[in-house]
Amino acid sequence: MSGEDKFDVIIIGAGPAGTACAYTLAKEGKNVLVIERGTAAGSKNVTGGRFYTYALDLVEPGLWEDAALERKVTHEQIMMMAGEQSITIDYSNPAFNKSGEMPQSFTILRAVFDEWFASKAEEQGAVIACGIKVDGLIEEAGRITGVKAGGDEMFADLVIAADGVNSMIARQAGLVPELSDKTIGVGVKEIIELPAKTIEERFHLKSGEGASLLMLGCTEGIHGGGFLYTNNESISLGCVFTPSEAASHGRQVHDIFQDLKMHPSIYPLIEGGKTVEYGAHLVREEGYRGIPKKLYRDGLMVIGEAAGFVLNIGYTIRGIDLAIVSGVAAARAVISGKNPGPAYFEELNNIKLLPSMKAVDGYFDLLEIHRLYETYPKVASGVFNKMYSISGETPVSIKKGIWGVLKDNKVSLWQLVKDGIRGYRSI
Amino acid sequence: MSNVIVCFKWVKAEDDLRIDPATLAVDLSKAKGKISDYDRNAIEAARIASESAGSETIALTFGSNDAKTALKDALSRGPKQAFWVNDVSAENADGFVTANMLAAAIRKIGSYSLIVCGEGAADTYAHQVGPRIGALLDIPVISFVKEMRIEGSRLYAVRKLEDSLEQVEADLPAVVTVLPEINPAPIPGLKAVLEGGKKPVTEFKIQDLDLEDGDTSRKTDVVSFKGCSMSRKKILINEGDAKEKVTALVAALKKEGVL
Numbered sequence: 001m002s003g004e005d006k007f008d009v010i011i012i013g014a015g016p017a018g019t020a021c022a023y024t025l026a027k028e029g030k031n032v033l034v035i036e037r038g039t040a041a042g043s044k045n046v047t048g049g050r051f052y053t054y055a056l057d058l059v060e061p062g063l064w065e066d067a068a069l070e071r072k073v074t075h076e077q078i079m080m081m082a083g084e085q086s087i088t089i090d091y092s093n094p095a096f097n098k099s100g101e102m103p104q105s106f107t108i109l110r111a112v113f114d115e116w117f118a119s120k121a122e123e124q125g126a127v128i129a130c131g132i133k134v135d136g137l138i139e140e141a142g143r144i145t146g147v148k149a150g151g152d153e154m155f156a157d158l159v160i161a162a163d164g165v166n167s168m169i170a171r172q173a174g175l176v177p178e179l180s181d182k183t184i185g186v187g188v189k190e191i192i193e194l195p196a197k198t199i200e201e202r203f204h205l206k207s208g209e210g211a212s213l214l215m216l217g218c219t220e221g222i223h224g225g226g227f228l229y230t231n232n233e234s235i236s237l238g239c240v241f242t243p244s245e246a247a248s249h250g251r252q253v254h255d256i257f258q259d260l261k262m263h264p265s266i267y268p269l270i271e272g273g274k275t276v277e278y279g280a281h282l283v284r285e286e287g288y289r290g291i292p293k294k295l296y297r298d299g300l301m302v303i304g305e306a307a308g309f310v311l312n313i314g315y316t317i318r319g320i321d322l323a324i325v326s327g328v329a330a331a332r333a334v335i336s337g338k339n340p341g342p343a344y345f346e347e348l349n350n351i352k353l354l355p356s357m358k359a360v361d362g363y364f365d366l367l368e369i370h371r372l373y374e375t376y377p378k379v380a381s382g383v384f385n386k387m388y389s390i391s392g393e394t395p396v397s398i399k400k401g402i403w404g405v406l407k408d409n410k411v412s413l414w415q416l417v418k419d420g421i422r423g424y425r426s427i
Numbered sequence: 428m429s430n431v432i433v434c435f436k437w438v439k440a441e442d443d444l445r446i447d448p449a450t451l452a453v454d455l456s457k458a459k460g461k462i463s464d465y466d467r468n469a470i471e472a473a474r475i476a477s478e479s480a481g482s483e484t485i486a487l488t489f490g491s492n493d494a495k496t497a498l499k500d501a502l503s504r505g506p507k508q509a510f511w512v513n514d515v516s517a518e519n520a521d522g523f524v525t526a527n528m529l530a531a532a533i534r535k536i537g538s539y540s541l542i543v544c545g546e547g548a549a550d551t552y553a554h555q556v557g558p559r560i561g562a563l564l565d566i567p568v569i570s571f572v573k574e575m576r577i578e579g580s581r582l583y584a585v586r587k588l589e590d591s592l593e594q595v596e597a598d599l600p601a602v603v604t605v606l607p608e609i610n611p612a613p614i615p616g617l618k619a620v621l622e623g624g625k626k627p628v629t630e631f632k633i634q635d636l637d638l639e640d641g642d643t644s645r646k647t648d649v650v651s652f653k654g655c656s657m658s659r660k661k662i663l664i665n666e667g668d669a670k671e672k673v674t675a676l677v678a679a680l681k682k683e684g685v686l
Binding site: 035129130132151154 | 459614615616617618620621624
């Protein structure tokens with residue numbers, strides 16, 4: 001092989017993980033090639049659209065100031081829906097967004113963000129080749145030595161798979177099994193354009209501020225939930241479903257999602273908007289326990305969602321920050337010059353990625369409680385209904401009302417206690 | 428044989444254009460750029476022609492800063508080097524100005540035996556630039572070319588006319604404007620893309636070119652630029668059995684004059 005066909009590192013995928021890794025390696029003078037299947041970085045990605053800023057600061061302090069971000073998240077909202085009813089909790093804490101300091105989190109549009117981020121990695125000297133599909137790995141005597149793309153072969157000391165949720169590369173290398181329908185969600189999402197001022201009025205935001213809204217009880221009982229993020233001049237609205245349950249449900253996820261758009265608590269937020277993008281994608285749902293046992297074999301490393309670095313713990317969903325952090329960890333392992341496999345694992349711990357994911361591992365069990373997706377939202381709305389219904393008739397006591405609601409929803413005291421204990425143990 | 432120069436245009440991707448349904452105003456602000464579709468076939472045609480003649484392909488464009496990405500893309504398609512007349516006026520230049528720029532750049536490049544252009548640009552499709560370059564350089568122009576080959580210093584081409592094919596010959600140097608069917612435009616592979624990023628690009632500014640007064644002033648004025656939106660009649664035929672529906676459909680199509 002000639003010098004032209006050999007890189008220090010080849011990274012497959014120019015998403016946040018691959019790009020963060022490429023940026024860090026190129027900055028240290030490594031000869032890095034990133035191969036991206038889309039015609040531009042970000043063009044094949046679908047995500048809710050929220051990003052935790054600390055991750056970008058790990059790549060390069062202050063880099064976030066120049067980043068293609070949308071609104072800083074000042075309002076954290078959770079909505080429970082039952083039929084046409086809804087209960088919303090809105091939490092805001094100015095400490096997350098102190099003036100002069102780095103805001104904790106931003107909404108983002110991936111097509112814009114990924115392209116910006118890739119251009120920054122290019123500035124550091126990484127070579128980014130877009131519009132190219134990697135067909136497979138080159139293996140020589142048990143070691144991964146390069147990639148095949150079309151008729152071309154390209155070699156490297158290390159190949160890094162950052163090819164996302166359904167990583168063909170990690171699977172081909174035998175590090176990750178086939179995805180199971182139990183461990184992933186299928187997400188659908190629309191980007192709905194609205195003027196900035198309209199968004200600010202509807203969500204009670206100041207200019208540059210944003211809201212993040214997660215919804216429960218909008219999936220017709222299917223394990224899953226909805227999300228809404230406010231961008232500068234658009235709203236990202238979507239829904240995630242467990243595919244096995246959705247398949248046996250009888251209705252198309254797309255139709256359930258359309259109903260969510262028409263929900264009396266959602267429609268006024270998007271009314272008059274124009275859908276400019278519709279996307280669907282898979283997402284890993286298992287958290288810590290979904291991370292493959294081995295993320296390295298001789299000549300190959302796996303990062304980002306390909307390596308299972310996604311967290312859905314009900315009140316927050318994280319993936320982009322974890323992807324970036326894993327990319328930085330992989331890059332640091334390479335730069336350290338140590339045995340890459342153990343060094344990567346060590347860096348994932350040092351950078352607190354594995355410990356953070358482990359700490360919230362129990363949420364998977366909490367989210368497995370099926371009553372969470374229909375019954376409990378109904379119970380909660382039922383209780384509120386009792387509290388706020390005033391007709392002039394003699395009301396039943398709230399206590400009695402709660403029992404009535406539980407009975408209506410066929411929830412026994414025993415189930416409630418059991419789920420309560422399970423929930424408490426999970427968190 | 429000396430160089431084959433292929434001219435290409437960096438245009439806005441039509442999929443990204445947005446038309447305001449009320450005013451029909453076209454919003455270009457969110458549109459990404461791309462190499463004009465037919466010009467991709469033209470680049471491949473130039474590559475094939477120069478390969479068969481053992482010469483070098485050179486890519487040439489007139490574009491603003493925005494066109495920088497285009498050069499890498501064009502070079503990954505085979506040309507050995509690129510020349511770029513970089514000026515913001517390219518964004519609203521007409522065929523007259525563009526041809527003046529390209530012809531002046533070609534004179535500066537100096538040695539050439541064949542100039543290849545796409546038959547028309549994806550945005551304006553005005554068929555102006557190729558013939559004008561031929562006139563400016565005072566060399567033959569062959570348009571609507573669907574096949575071509577070079578033997579020595581002679582060019583043999585087949586032109587696709589409305590109802591016939593015309594075989595023509597000309598001495599080189601000459602300008603050809605090619606139809607997309609001349610050859611496919613393959614998507615560059617990994618190595619080609621990597622090589623494309625390393626090939627030399629020479630940038631010209633307008634003042635570097637030998638131009639005369641008036642060469643940079645457009646001859647045509649765009650009076651208005653509006654989207655075209657087709658309003659649908661939204662006729663729904665859903666009553667009766669299949670036979671009745673078909674009868675109603677045929678009647679409706681007849682009424683519209685399409686049958």
